Amino acid sequence: MSLRIAVQMDPIDTLLVARDTSLALMRTAQDRGHEVHWFHPADLWWDTGVLSAHAHHVHLTDDPDAFYKTLSSAQRPVDDFDVVLIRQDPPFDMGYVSNTYLLEFTGPRTLVLNDPRGVRDIPEKLSTLRFPHLVAATFVGRNMEGILAFARRFDQVVLKPAFFAGGEGVSRGAAGDADFATKVSAMLAEVFKEPIIVQEFIPAVKDGDKRVFVLDGAPLGVVRRMPKAGEFRANLHVGGVAEAGALDARDREIVAAVAPLLAEKGIVFAGLDVIDGRLTEINVTSPTLVRELMRFSNVDVPALFWDVVEKRAAARR
Numbered sequence: 619m620s621l622r623i624a625v626q627m628d629p630i631d632t633l634l635v636a637r638d639t640s641l642a643l644m645r646t647a648q649d650r651g652h653e654v655h656w657f658h659p660a661d662l663w664w665d666t667g668v669l670s671a672h673a674h675h676v677h678l679t680d681d682p683d684a685f686y687k688t689l690s691s692a693q694r695p696v697d698d699f700d701v702v703l704i705r706q707d708p709p710f711d712m713g714y715v716s717n718t719y720l721l722e723f724t725g726p727r728t729l730v731l732n733d734p735r736g737v738r739d740i741p742e743k744l745s746t747l748r749f750p751h752l753v754a755a756t757f758v759g760r761n762m763e764g765i766l767a768f769a770r771r772f773d774q775v776v777l778k779p780a781f782f783a784g785g786e787g788v789s790r791g792a793a794g795d796a797d798f799a800t801k802v803s804a805m806l807a808e809v810f811k812e813p814i815i816v817q818e819f820i821p822a823v824k825d826g827d828k829r830v831f832v833l834d835g836a837p838l839g840v841v842r843r844m845p846k847a848g849e850f851r852a853n854l855h856v857g858g859v860a861e862a863g864a865l866d867a868r869d870r871e872i873v874a875a876v877a878p879l880l881a882e883k884g885i886v887f888a889g890l891d892v893i894d895g896r897l898t899e900i901n902v903t904s905p906t907l908v909r910e911l912m913r914f915s916n917v918d919v920p921a922l923f924w925d926v927v928e929k930r931a932a933a934r935r
Contacts, residue, residue, distance in 0.1 A: 621700040621931055623647050624655040624673050626662065626717070627904070628706050635685045637854070639908040640705045645678045646920035650928075654678070655699070659706050659717050662696070669696045669723045697725040700931050704730065704737055705904045708783035714903075729931050732902050733884025740883055743780055743815055745900045749875055752897040755818040765802055765816055769793035774819035776850075777802065779809050783903075785853035790819055819850075822894035826861070827852045829907050830869050830890040831919060834926050835877040839917045840865050841907045860907060862914035868895040876900060886930075887923060 627633075627640050635641065644654045654676055661672040675689045696702060702724065708714065718734035739745075746753050757768040758780070769775045770793040779787040787805065791798045805814050823845065831838040840863030843852035852858040872890060876897070880888055889905030891898045908919045 619928065619932055619935075621647070621652045621928070622655070622698065623652050623701045623703070624657060624671065624694075624696070624699040625703045625705050626659055626671075626721075627656055627703075629658060630656055630674070630676065630686055635682050637906070637909055639906045640703075640904065641678065641685070642908050642912075643703065643705075643920050643923060644676075646924055648678055650924060652924075655694075659713065662717055662720055664720055664723065669720060670694060671696055673699075696721070696723075697728055699728055700934075701927060702728060702730045704732060704734065707904050708742070708781060710741060710781040710783075710903065727934050729927065729934055731884075731886050731927065732888075736880075736883030736885045737902055740879070740885065740900055740902045741781065742783075742899045742901050742903065743778060745879075746897050748879065749872075749897055752872055752875060753817075754820055754893075754896045754898075757816040758813050760806055760811075760813050762799070762802065762806075765814075766793055766799065768816055769798065772818045776815075776817045776819050777805055778815040778817070779805065780812050780815055781809075784855035785851040785858075786855070788851055790850060817898075820893050820896065823850050823852065825894075826858075827898070828863050828869065828892040829901075829905075830865070830873060830892055831905070831908070831911060831917075832873055832877065832880065832888045832890060833919070833922055834886055835873075835881055837865055837870060837873045838919060838922065839863075839911050839915050840869065841910045841914065843907075854907075860910040860914075868892075872897050886926060 625640055648654050655673040657671040657673040670693050673694050674691045676686045677689055678686050718738045721730050721734040724730055774790055774792050776790045791801055826842045826844040829841045842861045842863035843858045844861055845852040846857040885902050889901035911917055
C-alpha cells in the first residue's frame with residue numbers, strides 16, 4: 619500500500635541533515651514506496667470550506683550537500699494526503715496553536731499525527747504537572763512574590779519559559795542572588811503574558827538527562843544527553859552531547875504513568891525527558907534524537923513508526 623504523505627515542518631533547507639528526525643522519517647517512508655511531500659506551517663490555509671497547503675513533492679538522497687530534490691510544488695487540498703505529520707519545532711506560540719485548529723478540518727480519510735488536539739492539549743513542559751508524583755518541586759505563574767517565596771525554599775532553582783524549546787531561555791539561580799529578581803523580571807517581560815516555570819534544581823543533571831522514546835504507548839529506548847563543561851543544560855542545541863542510554867525501572871514506571879494520557883490524546887510518538895528519575899517534559903510536537911538512538915542501538919525507530927502508521931492509515935481506507 620503506497621501512501622501520499624505530507625510533513626508540516628520548518629523549511630527543509632534549514633534542517634541539520636545528520637541529526638534531523640523528520641528527514642529520517644521521510645527517508646524511510648520514501649524507501650517503503652510512499653510519496654513524500656512537505657509544507658511550511660505558513661503555507662496551510664482554509665478557504666471557503668477547503669483546507670489546502672502549498673506542498674513540495676521531494677525525493678531525498680544520500681548526498682549531504684544536496685540531500686533533497688524538489689520534484690514539484692503545488693497547492694493541494696490536505697484531504698489529498700493519506701497521512702499528515704506535524705513536525706515543526708516550537709516555540710509553541712499562537713501560530714502553532716492556530717495550525718492545530720486548522721488541521722482538525724482534515725477529512726476522516728486523512729490521518730494527522732500527532733493528533734492536533736493532542737498536540738494542543740499536551741504543552742510539553744506544563745503537561746508534566748498532571749503527574750506531581752513524578753516531577754521535581756515546581757511553581758508555574760507570573761506572580762513575583764509567589765516566585766520569590768518558592769525559590770527561597772531551595773538552594774537553587776531553574777527558570778524556564780513555558781513554551782520555548784532546545785533549552786532556550788533556561789537559567790538557574792538562588793533567591794539570595796543579588797540579580798535574581800532582575801533575572802525573573804527579564805524572563806517575565808520576554809514571555810509577555812505567559813507564565814514561567816520555576817523548579818527545584820536537580821544537581822544530578824551533571825550526569826545528564828534522558829530522552830525516553832515512546833511509540834504507541836510502549837518504550838522504545840533511551841538516549842542520554844550530557845551537558846558540556848560549565849553548563850547545566852544538556853540540550854544538543856546548547857552544546858550537549860548524546861550518549862547511549864538504557865531503560866531502567868523508573869523510566870518504565872514513568873512511561874506506564876504517561877501512556878494512558880498519550881493514548882487518550884492521540885499521541886503516537888513522544889519523547890519523555892527525565893532527570894534523575896524525575897519527568898521534566900513530554901515532547902509531542904517534533905521529538906528529536908532518533909538518529910542518535912539508531913546509532914547507539916539496533917532500534918530502527920522510523921521503521922517501527924511507519925509500521926504503526928501504515929496500519930492506522932489502512933484502517934481509514
